[in-house]
Amino acid sequence: MDIRFLSTFIEVANTRHFGKAAENLFLTQSAVSARIKLLEEYFQTTLFIRHRNSIQLTPAGEKLLPFAHQLSDTLKDAKRELQLESGEYVVCGATQLASELQLSSTLSKIHEFFPDWSVKAEILTLDNLSRQLHERVIDLAFSSEALKSEEVISEEVWREPLGLFSVNDAQQSIDAADFVAIEWGSKPREAVCQVFPQLREARLRTNSLRLALSSVEEEGGCVVLPLSYAQRGNKQRELILLQTFTEAYACVYLNHLKTVKRPALSTVIDQLFKPAS
Template sequence: MDIRFLTTFIEVAKTRHFGKAAENLYLTQSAVSARIKLLEEYFHTTLFIRQRNSIQLTQSGEKLLPYARQLCSTLNEAKQELQIQSSEYVVCGATQLASELMLPTTLSHLHNTFPDWSVKAEVLSLDGLSRQLHERVTDLAFSTEPLKSEEVKSEVLLENQLGLYRIGEGSNVVDAAEFVAIDWGSKARDLLLTLYPQLRDAKLRTNSLNLALNNLQYEGGVAVLPEGAVNQLDPTIAISLIQPLEGITMKVYLHTMKQVRRVGLEALITSVSAIHPAK
């Protein structure tokens, strides 16, 4: 039996809702329903009473729940121990913007400084990043937004002033038809819309800095960018700062668990922190 069937069962039992469980597990609702059906077939019993606005555990479901939790916990611990014994490895997770701003130099540093370590890198949503970090699936987590958890240590690795820039020739008149919107967070968005309410619309919206820069390089336009990002553009292209977003910066955070359990990982984390002093 696939262990993921049990984790799905636990999530449905916790949320009492197939849709919410699917959202939390990054699955479709039909996939969640299929897993529960296969689990019920395996145990030859019904695990949930399905009603229109309520999902309740049956008596069999109540009995299975503690065993499912214990089994999942035991298997996760076994997986971590076997990985530790078989090789030295590190898993880096990052949200989209943080991956583009931080992962290339971080991965190069890890390969050069820790050549015997195996490295895995993933791009995740902020919720997925937080969940995998707490589950110790991810060792180093990078994001452009803070994580609020008493179990997590967070530090700022990179900080740049944000400003509204024009890429290519043109005046300082700002039009939504040439605006490329990058998601730098609510504070940056609120200030920008206070200054330029017409920018509620945009010709392109994206959570990828690289995609935005490529579009701006080929088509021109205006966008909110960090100071360092404009240096990635072709130097022959005209670039002008229309207005700095006073008091608003782009930050990239490194998140790690406060209690590091694996031998050697603490030194690796310290090394990564040292190559990215916030500036």
């Protein structure tokens, strides 16, 4: 039996929703359903009671759940031990936006300062990023908003003012129909809407900087960007600064657990992100 079936079972049990489980696991809903069906065939029992708006564990599913967690945790521990045996490593996770702003430079620094280390990087949703960090699946988590947890230290490692840019220097009005909104977070969003209340709506909302730029370059319109990012090359059309927001910033946070069990990981954090004294 594929151990991933048990991981899928745990995710469905946690979310009580096949669609949400599929999103968290980066699978299609049909793939999740197929895995659960094969798992039920393997154990020759029904694991979930499927109601129209609710999914509940059967008594058999309740009995299986602790064993599934135990097996999953054992395999994670085994994987880490084998990685330690083969050499030092670091696993980084990032939200889409944080990955585009910070992850590449972080990976370059790791390779520069720790050339013998093995590095793995994944792009995750904010919820999945937090969950995998708490489960110690990933070591370092990068996000555009600080993770709120008593077990996590969140440190701002990058910050830059935001500005509203257009690809049309003759643009007379700022309309929602022309606006591409990047999900910078609640504080930047409110700062922008205080100046342009009409921009609470947008023609496109995205968590991808690249997709937003591509949209305004191909279709026109305006977008809120970090000031220096808009000056970078390789753009099809020039971006014109319309407004600078003094209270709106793009930020990237490094998140890691307070209790770091590997001394070498603490060295990475100190070497790459702690300011020199």
